[in-house]
Amino acid sequence: MITERGMLDLPTRNRELGLIGLAVVITTAGFAAVQLARAQEFSSSPIIAALLFAFAYFAAHIVVRVVLPDADPYVLPITAVLTAIGLIEIYRISPQLARDQGIWMLLGLALFVGVVIAFRDIRRLEELKYTCGAVAVGLLLLTITLGASVNGARLWIRVGGLQIQPGEFAKILLVIFLAGYLRERREVLAAPTRRFLGIGIPALRHALPLLLLCGISLVLLVAMNDLGTSLLFFVIALAMIYIATGRLLYVGAGLGVFALGALGAVQLTSHVQSRIEGWLDPWAVEQTSGYQIAQSIYTIADGGVLGAGFGRGLILNDTGGTIIPYAQTDFIYSVIANEMGLVGAIAVILLYLLLSWRGFRIATAADDGFSKLLAAGLATAVAFQVFVIVGGVIRLLPLTGLTLPFVSYGGSSVTANFAIAGLLLCISQRANRERPL
Amino acid sequence: MVDQALLVLRIGVLVLLYVFVWRIARTAIRDVRGAQESMIIRPGQGFEHLPLADEQRAPVATEPVPPGRLLVVESDVLPAGAAVLLEEHEVLIGRDPHAAAMLEGDGFVSARHALVRVRGTSTSVVDLGSTNGTFVNGERIAIETRLSPGDEVAVGSTRMIFEPGS
Numbered sequence: 001m002i003t004e005r006g007m008l009d010l011p012t013r014n015r016e017l018g019l020i021g022l023a024v025v026i027t028t029a030g031f032a033a034v035q036l037a038r039a040q041e042f043s044s045s046p047i048i049a050a051l052l053f054a055f056a057y058f059a060a061h062i063v064v065r066v067v068l069p070d071a072d073p074y075v076l077p078i079t080a081v082l083t084a085i086g087l088i089e090i091y092r093i094s095p096q097l098a099r100d101q102g103i104w105m106l107l108g109l110a111l112f113v114g115v116v117i118a119f120r121d122i123r124r125l126e127e128l129k130y131t132c133g134a135v136a137v138g139l140l141l142l143t144i145t146l147g148a149s150v151n152g153a154r155l156w157i158r159v160g161g162l163q164i165q166p167g168e169f170a171k172i173l174l175v176i177f178l179a180g181y182l183r184e185r186r187e188v189l190a191a192p193t194r195r196f197l198g199i200g201i202p203a204l205r206h207a208l209p210l211l212l213l214c215g216i217s218l219v220l221l222v223a224m225n226d227l228g229t230s231l232l233f234f235v236i237a238l239a240m241i242y243i244a245t246g247r248l249l250y251v252g253a254g255l256g257v258f259a260l261g262a263l264g265a266v267q268l269t270s271h272v273q274s275r276i277e278g279w280l281d282p283w284a285v286e287q288t289s290g291y292q293i294a295q296s297i298y299t300i301a302d303g304g305v306l307g308a309g310f311g312r313g314l315i316l317n318d319t320g321g322t323i324i325p326y327a328q329t330d331f332i333y334s335v336i337a338n339e340m341g342l343v344g345a346i347a348v349i350l351l352y353l354l355l356s357w358r359g360f361r362i363a364t365a366a367d368d369g370f371s372k373l374l375a376a377g378l379a380t381a382v383a384f385q386v387f388v389i390v391g392g393v394i395r396l397l398p399l400t401g402l403t404l405p406f407v408s409y410g411g412s413s414v415t416a417n418f419a420i421a422g423l424l425l426c427i428s429q430r431a432n433r434e435r436p437l
Numbered sequence: 438m439v440d441q442a443l444l445v446l447r448i449g450v451l452v453l454l455y456v457f458v459w460r461i462a463r464t465a466i467r468d469v470r471g472a473q474e475s476m477i478i479r480p481g482q483g484f485e486h487l488p489l490a491d492e493q494r495a496p497v498a499t500e501p502v503p504p505g506r507l508l509v510v511e512s513d514v515l516p517a518g519a520a521v522l523l524e525e526h527e528v529l530i531g532r533d534p535h536a537a538a539m540l541e542g543d544g545f546v547s548a549r550h551a552l553v554r555v556r557g558t559s560t561s562v563v564d565l566g567s568t569n570g571t572f573v574n575g576e577r578i579a580i581e582t583r584l585s586p587g588d589e590v591a592v593g594s595t596r597m598i599f600e601p602g603s
Contacts, residue, residue: 019460026453033446040439074461081457187535309447340451347454354461367532367548 012073012432013065019077020061023084024054030088030310037311049091049102053084056109063113064425067120072362072428078355079406079421083108083414085348086407089335092311093328097409104411108418115422122426126370129180136173137216139166144223165412167229168403171381172419175236179373181210182244186369189245210241218261225271228392228400232385234258239380240373243363272398279398292331295324296393300337300345307341314338328409330401333393348407349390356383362424365431375427378420505560505602507538507553512595514542521597523560528553530592531565538592545569546593553584560584560601569593 031046057080064071083105091098119125125132143166146157156163182189189207214237218230238254265272274289282290282297302314315335317323324331337345359379366372382405389404391397403413405420507521521528521538530538531550540546547567554561563581564571572591573582584590584599591597 019457022453022457022460026450026457029446029450029453033443033450036439036446037443074464077457078461081454306451307447309443310450312443340447343451344454347451347458350458350462351454354458354465357465 010065010069012071013061013069016064016073016076017061019074020054020057020080023057023077023080024050026081027053027084027087030084031091033310034088034092035311037309049098052102053087053105056106060109060112063116067116068425068429070429070432071425072358072432074354074358075421075424075428078351078358079418082348082351082355082406085336085340086332086404086409088310089332089339089407090328090409092313092339093315093322093335097328100411101409101414104414107411108415111415112418112422115419116425119423119426120429122371122374122423122430123368125176125374125423126180126183129177132173133177133181136170136177139170139173140216140224142166147224162411165410167224167226168412168416169419171229171233171236172378172416172423174233175240175377175381176374178210178237178240179370179377182240182373183369185210186244189241189247210237222261222265225269226401227265227272227275228388228402231258231388231400232381232402235384236377236381239384240377243376244369244373275398275400279395282395292325293393293395293399296331296334297395299324299331299334300394303338303341303345305342307337307339307344310339312339326401329403329413330389330399330408331393332404332408333390336407349386352383352386352405356380356386359383359424362428362431366427367431371427371430375424378424382417382420505555506600507590507597508600510589510596510598512540513593514540515595523553523555523602526555528555530571531567538595540593540595543593543595546595550592551590553590554581558601560599562590567592 028047028050031050032042035046036042057076060076064076087098087101087105090101143157156165158164189210214234218234222230234254238251241250241254242248266276274285277285278290278293282294284290286294299314302308308314313335315322315327315338322328322331322335324334327335333345333348336348340347356379359375359382363372363375363379366375385402385405388397388400389402392399392402403410405417406414408414505523507523509515509517509519509521511517512519515538521530525537528538529536529549529552530540530546531548532539532541532543532546533548534541536549540550546569547565549565550567551562551564551571554563561581561583562571562573562578564578570577572578572589573584574589575591584601586599586601588599589596590599
């Protein structure tokens, strides 16, 4: 039973604070190591940067303590460690980029605080489901019409001096829409009204808006030539439909459609063909389409088990650029594997494992359909995104340009992921409040 | 000197990373040992195969009979005297908006708290893994329990008396 409690009498929040403290120590040590390796002597600047990091997370923690006293205590510290690892390696690549990323982190935490305050009662978000769906499609349309093409994919829009990647935000809005829509219709979707070839099929009018929205998103994404995001959206939609209905038919049908789509993409676009080539045999096309992936493999192999050490890895070329093109965004995981070794790279995977486990745990603890679907959808989004990009850089999967959540350099990615963390905390607050142990 | 410092920092960060992972992972181990709740929301899932203790002896009605009901005698969220009609084969009690006996606002009631099953003239109640339990005549039930006329079913603050269909 929850009674009036003092601000300090919150064991859950104290656990969160302790873990954030640990994250701050990791950040300080990492910054100091990179700075020491670069300048060969200690200076105060990494300590100041780490203090700023500590202050920002402490402020976010205080807000959670006041607004969501019973929320999950692990999500925020996990994001802190992931962000710290990203900042350390980006600082290693370029102090200027690290300064930018630090600002993105502050903006991300500000958005986190905004989400936590605005959606303290997560049911408020359910009323906005159609708005979210419309804004998601709008953002994607905007990207197509106004988008600038970078590296073969059209996923950026320029606002003033800033480049924004709307797909990152569209992803979250789509999950919110799907959660609200499926929560409303899951019964009619799960209970088929007609049978065709012995397979139950739901009435078209219930499934149509869903099919339409998923179709539009996918067409838009293929038009943007951004197959990584397209695959991600598709998997999120399939996972959420499966969670809502418990019917494998939808998963089977979805995978069939995706297999056809993938075959078509390979046939039609040279962009995808070159990615497949680079995946199957990067050394045959090492100087062209396989260059990035081949350099990534060299970089990972060079790290060995314990890594080259902070600031000691072979990351930059003679001109100060990175050896792997886009090392700070898509290939940040290769840089981590190089400087922190297999041991560090596995720790990063474990952190994502814990983060998605918390997400699914929050989903099981939630007791309304919308919260369950939203938490599970967001956890799926993070987990699958990590799988695709890490799989891409270690050559398990064909390479698709996605960011590593919280770690990769980039304002849109960082802020969008902090919004996901905020939503997960809001959902867990509601579930934990109603089920005191 | 710089090399030693770098080595200490590098090993230190890796060790701290694993300390961090372990401090969270041990709660996961505790979690897996505890009761599992399904993440998939499927109507009717998970309780089709529960054994009904006296299934064999339960007389099977050949003709439809008027439904039984649960009469509310005391509740913080439902008016006393209200009745939950047992018209379906499965009647859900909980805070879920789709529950037949919707107990919204009672913090001691889970979303899908308990299920009343009607088979012919035999009526039974089963707890769906609720946090605070389902009680029949003051005793917390562990398995599906058959209801006799006049039995009291309690869920959260709500106490109801079972009246069979005639």
